[in-house]
Amino acid sequence: MKTFNLPDLGEGLPDAEIVRWLVKEGDLVALDQPMVEMETAKAVVEVPSPYKGTITKLCGNEGDVIEVGAVLVEFDGDGSSSNSPESASAPSAVETPAAAETKTTEAPQPTTTTAVATDVFNLPDLGEGLPDAEIVRWLVAEGDTLALDQPMVEMETAKAVVEVPSPFAATVAKLHGQAGDVIEVGAALVTFGSAGSVAAETKQPEPAVSSDSDDKPADAATVVGAVEVGNKVVIESASAVIKALARKLKVDLSQVVGTGANGAVTQSDIKQAKADGKLIGSKPQPAVVATSSNVSSDENPLDFKASPAVRAHARRLGVALSQCSANGRKGTITKADVDAAASSPASSVASAPAARSSTAGGGLPTVQVSVEPQTVRGVRRAMAMGMAKAHATVVPTTLMEDADITSWPKQDSLARYVRALVFASKIEPALNAWFDGEKFERLVHPNVHVGIAVDSPDGLYVPVIHNADSKDANQVRARVQELREKIENKGLKQDDQQGGTITLSNFGSIAGRYGTPVVSPPQVAILGTGRFRNELKLTAKGIENRKMLPLSLTFDHRACTGGEAARFLAAVIEDLQKPL
Amino acid sequence: MAAITLIEAVNMAMAHEMEHDKEVVVFGEDVGINGGVFRATDGLQQKFGEERVIDTPLAEAMIAGLAIGMAAQGMKPVAEIQFMGFIFPAADHIISHCARMRNRTRGRLTLPMVIRAPFGGGIHAPENHSESTEAIFAHIPGLKVVIPSNPSRAYGLMLAAIRDPDPVIFLEPKRVYRIEKHEIEDNGEEYPIGMCFVDREGTDITLISWGAMMHETKQAAEKLAAEGISAEVIDVATVSPLDIDTILESVEKTGRACIIQEAPKAGAVGSEIAAEIAEKRVTSLLAPIGRVSGYDTVVPYYRLEKQYMPKVEHIVEEAKRLMEYR
């Protein structure tokens, strides 16, 4: 009689609970037939039978916790164990008193030595990387009982004839193949167990036997190891080699006429083309346009040169590379270019190649100071570059005049300034425009998008009040408030800074009467409002104290005439001087 | 035309050159009557005689030194080092003499020789049999280091190696010696040494590999294609001198590069390729350069070998990681 003790079903689990019995006492079970579902701390697992035989006792009910090592199932004494190496390491059979009892009460079984468990011995890799071997001679017959390591068969490889010993002490049920047959490694060679049980129970694949003795086994020999063998036949396309050879010889493939089958280009064709001087560069090449299936936006990122870090920076700021100028080496977009695009309302139309950065130079003069110079970054750097660009391209002219705002009620002056710009733009649209000095293109805008210069510790921001011409004072104020908050919270988006058509600089809120504000291309005008003051003026009523607002209008004289600018300024003043 | 394996292609190329050039001789340990432990020289001694297919004593330094002497006399020795793990006694000759002879004699003595060695892991071999140490020789100016990835390339590149006027270290990825067959016509047509082969064209990412790993790399490209990622696959084939232009051209097109090698990661051929890309095309990169490689460990004994080897899914995983960058 045999017992099966609960093995460790996981890794270091102490016990398991019986979930469900799949067999009952008295059942004849096959090797590996599931007997019971056990639940461990990790999983529910099926426990198969380690033997073929009749179950005499199930040791436990569903819900019982069985300790590892305790008896789980008892088998009838005629249940022969498999002779597999696995069984040797399985929990050893323990004769319990109960089993001894069973033994005495049962009729003696036929004393057969037949191993009924069907162990199939598959041809191993004979240690030299051979894919198969040929049976030379069987040394045993079906039905023979073999000792462990008893020679069974002579197998021939291309290198040697070797004897294959029996891996078990067991009875031979079946010999797979005859002398002269070639057996593939891994295919069945010998089945052990009772002859009768084989037909019913063998589940092993049929041996791949080739009886064609002319079919010599491929010799994959090596003194060590095992080389994977495949019989897949691959047809290699010649094109990779042809292209490589063409590159090596610097031959222009587009000029080569193939003389091979179906007009294929051969190595000789390439060599001939080299001799004929059909070299790369000898004919203009069609531009190769790369396409990428994984670029979500319209632009192909590979059309722009930028380091991965710069690309990531642009993504973070929401700047399209197409809107950045390329001031780096060899037309590369730099981080500063991205920053400039992010802070410049003009970035969306920066189609013209930007002027070279004016920041190149010899650095600061050496002086004795107690602090180190700091690299100018971000918004401040963008300002530096933007101003330099303006200085390098714009032809600025500034007109100055005062507006009499004595009649103003107490109100938010910024909204009035915006209104005045909108008003003036209707009267004289030439200053609400964009100008491209390289292409000599001028775009007069039908709508007014007013950029507001905002001073911040980070540097100069110029957020935009879009469509100021269709906003009332409250809406303008709301927008200005929104922009201020965004600047404070560093939440200003690229959209907030793009598309300005004219700019307002209210430096007078701090100090300054007149100034020469800088036009930011492609815009053509900027209005500066100075600090208002009370002034004694000679009027029809005599000397009066009037409240005067100084105005400074800078325009790009490439794009506007002096007359247009003066008319514009007059219109600004006209609007500002209205009481409401 | 016959369908043959990589190792049979090596054999066919050597036989072809021996047939057509009497200066070609083959020697090494067990290459004669035994036909080589992997059968690379099978049948050559029967065909060309013991004078030209020679079993040497068991001494790798001797094999390399002998080849140098013969090559300096204008012969074309094809010497076998049985496993690359045993090449190190010969390294003194390969590095100190082979690589330098033309240079130091101003072209008076040249060495048109080939040193063949099976290399790489994956065949359940004992210790010192599974390393991929191609970088050691790729580092040495004056040598050419060629690694075929399939039977056609083994045939074409071996012919080119034997005919090359300079020494060629010809490393055969033994794991794929017999994994597939190619229909090859024994027409003596060589493949260019010093050039990469673009095995698959793609637009999203460039997968760069050589030797046995090309098989995993190509499978990875298939899997990526099924997920809508178009991978270009480059077989470096000559790891030194490197055809970097082909790689750079591809990376410029795809914006992404992933290098796959069996060797440990550090100081390897893949490191050089990555450095070249970083040096020359960083502004074309959409993503960092990726590398899938063996670990920087001693190649484990075969129980852990499978854990060591880069696999198809690792390549796919890395490629997808790189695709997350835009």
Added chain:
Amino acid sequence: MTTVARFEIKYLQYMDEQGTFVSNDVPPAFARDLDTLKSLYRDMNLIRVLDQKAYALQRTGKMGTYPAATGQEAIGVGFASAMTKEDVLVPYYRGQASMVQHGVLMEEVLLYWGGYESGSDFKHAKEDFPIAVPIATQSLHATGVAKAIQMRGEKRCVFTEIGEGGTSQGDFYEALNLAGIWNLPVVFVINNNQWAISVPSEIQTNCETYAQKAIAAGIDCIQVDGNDIVAVKAASEKAAEKARNGGGPTLIECISLRLCDHTTADDATRYRPDGELDDGWKKEPIIRLRKYLESKNAWSADDEQSMQDELAEEVKQAVDNYLNTPTDPPEAMFDYLYAELPEKTLAQRELAIARGAK
């Protein structure tokens, strides 16, 4: 127990330090030809003058490290004088005596040690190997050359030289072993000058002779008095003749003494025992041959003076040629790397040119 093999090592010396023929062996034919002996005398002196001049060049900053062969002139001159023009020399680093004897120009020796690759581009000795600096590798290269000669059925042979320290290297034994198995036409010459830099023979080997290392490889060997050029040349001629006619390899151990430092960068007084040099200068090869020639009334003080004047002039010519050789342009680094420079390296070549132009 029975003896399964028995070996003995022969020692050959014809002329002792007094210039007297002492051997019971019949001297070789060339030893009776005074013109031949005078010529050998001159060749040995040439090497000594060259070495002295090379030292002076190094000491005046006009050349790099140089290994003189003072006291060992009979070895290189002796064995190389047994070579035909068609034989191939595979030298070691202290090989100037055999190299010059076999057709390498003295200025080429100077160029080599002066840092010029072109010093190994021999004008006349077209097949000879350049100096092998890694110790003992040359022994194996010699077997390769010998194998090529053997396969082509040519009637010529290879000579390769090595220091006694170099025989400790595996390469040396591997070469002997192969030459023995394959019966290669190669002659191995050991310059046993008793010092491997600072390591004396007692701690280099436990063998009684270096010659007996050939026994393990199953090849013929002989030990000769390396200060007796008659013995060196005679043994070498015999070995060469045997090799050219299919008789296989020979190992010749030539015992001498390094009468100079290892190289110009060495100071032998740190390790050389007192008195060794005094003894050595009594046994050195040039003086004994002069004594013999004088004893035959074949050499006079006037002959000596005019010879020395000629040698000084010859060496001066070589030195002038050396000193007048311009340094190669930077691109020379690249021009012999491969038959065809790889595309990748072309850019570096351009860079080197550009940097060199600055």
